[in-house]
Amino acid sequence: MVIQILPYEFTICKVKSTADIDLDRDFVFAGKTDEEISLVCKSGDVPAQTAERSDGWRAMRIQGKLDFSLTGILSGISSVLADNGIGIFAVSTFNTDYILFRSEDLGGASQALAGKGYTVV
Numbered sequence: 059m060v061i062q063i064l065p066y067e068f069t070i071c072k073v074k075s076t077a078d079i080d081l082d083r084d085f086v087f088a089g090k091t092d093e094e095i096s097l098v099c100k101s102g103d104v105p106a107q108t109a110e111r112s113d114g115w116r117a118m119r120i121q122g123k124l125d126f127s128l129t130g131i132l133s134g135i136s137s138v139l140a141d142n143g144i145g146i147f148a149v150s151t152f153n154t155d156y157i158l159f160r161s162e163d164l165g166g167a168s169q170a171l172a173g174k175g176y177t178v179v
Contacts, residue, residue: 059131060121060177063168068158069101070147071111078105087149087156098149098158115147115158118167118178131155135171142170
C-alpha cells in the first residue's frame with residue numbers, strides 16, 4: 059500500500075458557521091453534527107472566526123481509490139502509529155483516507171509505517 063505525505067501543514071478547528079468555510083480551497087474537510095462544525099484545512103486557509111483551533115498537523119493520504127468492501131486499512135495504519143506513540147486525527151472521503159498527526163511526528167510516522175511494509179512517498 060502506498061501512502062503519500064502531503065507537503066502542507068494543517069489546522070484542525072471548530073467554526074461557528076458553515077458560511078466561514080471556503081470550499082474553493084484545495085484541502086477542506088468539514089463535518090457538522092448537532093454539537094459542532096469541525097474543519098480541517100491548510101493552516102494558511104483557516105477562517106478568521108474560529109471557536110477553537112489546533113495548529114501544527116501534517117497529513118498522509120492513502121493513494122488510490124479505496125473500495126468500500128475493503129476492511130482494516132485505517133485500523134492497520136492507526137495501530138502501527140499507536141504502537142509508536144503517535145496520535146492521529148483521521149478523515150475519510152469517498153475515495154480514500156487521510157491520516158493527520160502532529161508535525162513533529164512526521165519522521166517517526168514515516169519510519170514506523172515503512173518498517174511495517176507500507177510504501178511512504
